[in-house]
Amino acid sequence: MPFIPHTEADVQDMLATIGAGDIETLFDEIPANLRAGKLSGVPEGMNEQEVSRLMLERAEQDGRPLCFMGAGAYDHHIPAAVWEITTRGEFYSAYTPYQAEASQGTLQLIYEFQTMMSGLTALDVSNASLYDGASGLAEAVLMAIRANRKSKSHRVLVPTAVHPHYRKTARTIVRNQGIELVELPYSPQGGNTLLEALEPYTGQDIAALVIQQPNFFGILEDVDALTDWAHAQGALVIGVANPISLALLKPPGRWGSAGADIACGEGQPLGVPLMSGGPYFGYMCCKMELVRQMPGRIVGRTIDRDGRQGFTLTLQAREQHIRRSKATSNICTNQGLLVTAATIYMSLLGAEGLRRVALACHENTRKLVAALTANDCVQPLFNRPYFHEVPLQLSLPADGIVRSLHAHNILPGYLLSKEYPELADTLLVCATEVRTDADIATYAGHLNRAIGAQTAAGCPVKPKMA
């Protein structure tokens, strides 16, 4: 049975009724130069057997490298139960249902997710999720502009230590709305955002300050001082945080004396596989006083007329099916299935389990740094505390080293020069809880050999843990 309900005769009937010659004429108002043209590389149609084979072949192209790369997406252990439960028919449907009469299970799950995220961020409310961390930041910027009614400026300060992809996405989404994103430099010594970088804006009308913790370099920012500075200028604070790190670090809701106003970020570390880059999900939480400016869906708990507990979408007057162009966002959806996985992941680990994951990540990254910097050609770039990622600078061209490690099926880290041209030959490395001592030794061994092969005398290798 075809899934398109209109027959050719239905289509012709409809076209004749409105007086259009063919479907193409309905799109006349879109200028020709904005048309993307035909999709190439997408076959006309394939049967299940062909699609299965194609997708398996594509998935296998990623291989199974030993991963020491993070840079926004992280290789964590996912308990088998997470996706076993998530893919049950009750959750794994073609569309996310929200009718309260029919979908109490889904709605309760989202409510539990919101409760967990509010707990992790120490903020009052959470939405049901957004597309991903990058668009989450763009939505947070738009929200801050709407919510900060004291500010007449449309200026938002964004440190360059915020994830470069998030900054690009935010710029793409907000630039046509007259919003100015002003970039702040990071400290060349610490890799963090210094109060001195904010000084030129003291006393100015700023709508919001974005703070990523840990920042893109994995470095911990002085979130208390930055938050208090922003609030003193009448600016709102948007915290971008890795949810796993929140099990250890001070949550955004407690930054400074008043706490961040909005928190957002990438939810992938919570039970979502790397999957070649997506789909992932974004989370967003805020203080109660800003809830009416928050984009996306919110599920609330209530009681029916017989006093029984029930769950339902709430505060929908903010959404586009009611407010149209004045809605808080035109992305009025959420990543239902991925949120299901994240909620089950958090339920299985619990607060203590999540804390152990975060501690193991930090411990393994310390071991990794010790093992790699035993080679004199490898030095930490910054001198500040980190969570589970660190930039390591090589004293020789990194390209050849990276190629050599790829050949040994090792992903040695993210080359920062792609986004930060001033940081040549610098690898952003990460070791999550799944990297063992043997994995780290394998990486260090291959790195030492690759460096030795590229330097005439080779760099002297200090004894490990010297």
Place this chain on the structure above:
Amino acid sequence: MSNIPVELKYTRTHEWVRHNDDGSVTVGITDNAQDQLGDMVYIEVPEVGQSVSAQEACAVVESVKAASDVYSPISGEVVEVNETLADTPETVNQDAYGAGWLFRVQPADAGDLDALMDGDAYAGFLEDEAH
């Protein structure tokens, strides 16, 4: 039949306007508007000092049914807003023409008030809208 005080002026977007002795005008939504919208859950008022143009959306009333813009009936500057509505939005339902006022504007030109409807005209307007 909704309550339409004769001493007030009215807009086609269902705001009422009271011309005060000090020259300012107080603005709210009509009894008919609050009745149509139903129970109020949230009111967003403009900022004091904000300059507004006639027919410009400058406040939002949100009920259990819908969120609707409130338009300034006249150009001028907002000189006072009803802060109590933040905690008690239901006042708009209970006393639309009194304690449920939304904001006060100092008009740039009080002559603009002449363009608004009087009570009889508004009653006729509601009558037409109903058909």
